[in-house]
Amino acid sequence: MDAKQIPRALAEKVWDAHVVRRVSGEPDLLFIDLHLVHEVTSPQAFDGLRSAGRPVHRPDLTLATEDHNVPTLDIDRPIADPVSRIQVEALRKNCADFGVPLFPLGSDDQGIVHVVGPQLGVTQPGMTIVCGDSHTSTHGAFGALAFGIGTSEVEHVLATQTLPLRPFKTMAITVEGDLPADVTAKDLILAVIAEIGTGGGQGYVLEYRGSAIENLSIEARMTVCNMSIEAGARAGMIAPDATTYEYLRGRPHAPTGADWDRAVQWWSSLPTDPAASFDREVVIDAANLKPFVTWGTNPGQGLPLSSSVPDPAQITDPGERSAAERALEYMDLVPGTPLTDISVDTVFLGSCTNGRIEDLRAAAAILEGRTVADGVRMLVVPGSVRVRLEAETEGLDQIFVGAGAEWRHAGCSMCLGMNPDQLAPGERSASTSNRNFEGRQGKGGRTHLVSPQVAAATAVTGRLTSPSDLPDAVSGVPTRA
Amino acid sequence: MKKFTTHTGRVLPLRRSNVDTDQIIPAVYLKRITRDGFEDGLFAAWRKDPAFVLNQPKYAGATVLVAGPEFGTGSSREHAVWALQNYGFRIVISPRFADIFRGNSLKGGLLTVELPDDVVERLWALAESDPAAEVVVDLEARSINFGGESQPFELDDYARWRLLEGLDDVSLTLRHTDLIAEFEVARPAWMPRTVAG
Numbered sequence: 267m268d269a270k271q272i273p274r275a276l277a278e279k280v281w282d283a284h285v286v287r288r289v290s291g292e293p294d295l296l297f298i299d300l301h302l303v304h305e306v307t308s309p310q311a312f313d314g315l316r317s318a319g320r321p322v323h324r325p326d327l328t329l330a331t332e333d334h335n336v337p338t339l340d341i342d343r344p345i346a347d348p349v350s351r352i353q354v355e356a357l358r359k360n361c362a363d364f365g366v367p368l369f370p371l372g373s374d375d376q377g378i379v380h381v382v383g384p385q386l387g388v389t390q391p392g393m394t395i396v397c398g399d400s401h402t403s404t405h406g407a408f409g410a411l412a413f414g415i416g417t418s419e420v421e422h423v424l425a426t427q428t429l430p431l432r433p434f435k436t437m438a439i440t441v442e443g444d445l446p447a448d449v450t451a452k453d454l455i456l457a458v459i460a461e462i463g464t465g466g467g468q469g470y471v472l473e474y475r476g477s478a479i480e481n482l483s484i485e486a487r488m489t490v491c492n493m494s495i496e497a498g499a500r501a502g503m504i505a506p507d508a509t510t511y512e513y514l515r516g517r518p519h520a521p522t523g524a525d526w527d528r529a530v531q532w533w534s535s536l537p538t539d540p541a542a543s544f545d546r547e548v549v550i551d552a553a554n555l556k557p558f559v560t561w562g563t564n565p566g567q568g569l570p571l572s573s574s575v576p577d578p579a580q581i582t583d584p585g586e587r588s589a590a591e592r593a594l595e596y597m598d599l600v601p602g603t604p605l606t607d608i609s610v611d612t613v614f615l616g617s618c619t620n621g622r623i624e625d626l627r628a629a630a631a632i633l634e635g636r637t638v639a640d641g642v643r644m645l646v647v648p649g650s651v652r653v654r655l656e657a658e659t660e661g662l663d664q665i666f667v668g669a670g671a672e673w674r675h676a677g678c679s680m681c682l683g684m685n686p687d688q689l690a691p692g693e694r695s696a697s698t699s700n701r702n703f704e705g706r707q708g709k710g711g712r713t714h715l716v717s718p719q720v721a722a723a724t725a726v727t728g729r730l731t732s733p734s735d736l737p738d739a740v741s742g743v744p745t746r747a
Numbered sequence: 748m749k750k751f752t753t754h755t756g757r758v759l760p761l762r763r764s765n766v767d768t769d770q771i772i773p774a775v776y777l778k779r780i781t782r783d784g785f786e787d788g789l790f791a792a793w794r795k796d797p798a799f800v801l802n803q804p805k806y807a808g809a810t811v812l813v814a815g816p817e818f819g820t821g822s823s824r825e826h827a828v829w830a831l832q833n834y835g836f837r838i839v840i841s842p843r844f845a846d847i848f849r850g851n852s853l854k855g856g857l858l859t860v861e862l863p864d865d866v867v868e869r870l871w872a873l874a875e876s877d878p879a880a881e882v883v884v885d886l887e888a889r890s891i892n893f894g895g896e897s898q899p900f901e902l903d904d905y906a907r908w909r910l911l912e913g914l915d916d917v918s919l920t921l922r923h924t925d926l927i928a929e930f931e932v933a934r935p936a937w938m939p940r941t942v943a944g
């Protein structure tokens with residue numbers, strides 16, 4: 267971990283600090299500091315270990331939670347869907363058999379895997395973190411190199427606590443200036459994805475930097491890093507700084523005493539060296555950003571909320587044009603329609619993108635004293651039990667319920683609709699989650715990705731709405747998340 | 748993992764870009780805890796349409812899926828690879844793959860081949876005009892042959908060697924347990940653990 271002569275980027279420093287074996291012509295063998303596990307992508311991996319007679323090499327660097335599949339109602343009863351129940355039970359058995367700590371449904375630490383890690387303080391700067399889930403990039407908000415892996419790799423990490431990997435390329439995404447008052451981290455990342463495209467980040471680790479990023483809270487940084495995968499990137503990272511340390515200090519797994527000082531000393535050495543270069547650089551002017559929403563069926567198909575549904579005929583690239591045509595057909599949208607004229611029947615507030623306490627606070631601030639429009643159902647699903655409890659302490663649940671929203675238990679819920687929380691065919695949602703793929707939230711369902719603030723304002727009017735356009739706008743600007 | 752050397756098969760032309768993993772296999776099909784039986788979930792939503800290419804009898808038994816760019820974006824679910832394999836596909840060709848999907852497929856023995864847009868276009872045209880036409884994929888030579896042309900493709904030596912030998916990564920890595928142990932001894936003691944001890 268000593269300083270090297272060659273200037274390096276944050277991602278390269280973390281990578282170098284974890285190389286177990288480097289031989290030319292072969293992938294590097296990288297040590298993994300933390301392996302997060304959930305019920306959907308792990309059963310086949312544990313079975314692989316079992317049939318080979320192998321143990322989990324480092325259960326003490328492994329952590330499991332139940333999130334993708336779990337119901338958000340009646341969680342004290344057995345899971346109604348028998349197939350879901352078998353999968354959750356398989357995780358419980360696997361964790362018990364292999365000595366892996368698990369936060370099951372009902373535990374105070376249960377929740378979405380990417381919300382649980384940071385809140386416990388097991389996510390720290392400079393770590394390598396993997397999970398059989400593409401949104402593992404969330405943890406990059408702390409300056410960790412964190413990325414999603416498939417089930418074969420889950421088995422590999424369980425067996426060896428390492429992964430053979432080719433180095434990623436580096437891309438700097440520099441956002442300078444101040445975000446306008448009504449622009450959130452979600453708008454920022456949706457704009458970045460629209461800019462570089464769903465494949466633009468392929469093979470890269472994105473490093474978000476610049477004053478607009480430095481001014482974000484840790485939770486907002488998680489929102490940004492979370493959606494790096496939507497630009498095709500393996501990971502997103504933000505250099506650790508005083509904001510990072512403040513968030514971590516005192517968390518259950520954060521170092522203490524002299525260890526804290528040692529840790530901070532190392533963490534402070536991680537930010538990209540001034541002379542380091544990136545394989546690609548993208549610069550974005552924060553002042554130009556606006557509340558953003560998707561109109562299509564991939565997260566790159568987004569526009570400022572103040573614009574209209576695009577006309578495919580004006581897209582020159584033939585592939586993009588036909589993709590836009592297909593998307594509009596699926597979304598049942600007519601070119602030229604103002605985005606704010608689109609009505610929704612469902613609003614989903616939650617997910618590992620926007621299911622943390624600041625997201626709930628921001629939405630509650632808008633819903634306070636207002637009501638959810640007739641015919642609109644709003645689901646509020648905290649990212650973890652801790653988030654739920656904190657929100658209840660602050661009385662946010664009362665605001666949501668008072669406005670007519672449903673206050674649910676923690677989990678992935680309608681982000682992917684693996685549990686009963688789904689859109690019906692033809693239903694349309696404004697959703698704070700991260701994917702608007704066809705059928706992502708339920709077969710035939712249509713998804714518009716939005717920030718928590720836009721989600722709340724949309725719930726009030728029943729159509730895509732920016733908080734600043736609400737008729738009886740509350741005094742003061744909405745909280746920036 | 749089965750060894751992969753050459754494969755001869757017919758093409759399923761999937762003229763779509765950004766085929767994400769939620770399309771390849773929707774989340775509701777991910778609840779099974781085995782590695783097989785996922786073929787029923789493959790492109791489940793699109794298969795409801797009788798005209799969808801996978802439903803056309805002339806393409807029954809095709810083993811080479813040819814799709815537009817950005818194939819496999821989205822979730823890390825390896826079930827997408829299993830669904831394609833369970834259905835009978837051995838090779839997927841696209842101008843560009845999402846990283847995690849590509850990694851998953853090569854680990855599981857599903858060969859993913861990146862070819863330029865114009866070559867993909869010719870493969871589509873071939874399969875559409877002559878569904879019985881065969882393509883030959885030669886991993887040893889890293890080339891694909893069809894309709895009288897031979898196209899080279901890139902695949903790094905290491906990945907190629909693993910596929911040719913049918914080797915799995917875990918056993919390769921377990922040859923280096925001494926290095927892993929060395930690394931672990933040198934790791935700072937303050938780094939977080941999820942269980943005491």
Ligand code: SF4
Pocket residue numbers: 333334378379380399401617618619677678681682699700
């Ligand atoms: S909330 Fe959504 S994106 Fe996040 S881990 Fe769960 S399913 Fe994946």
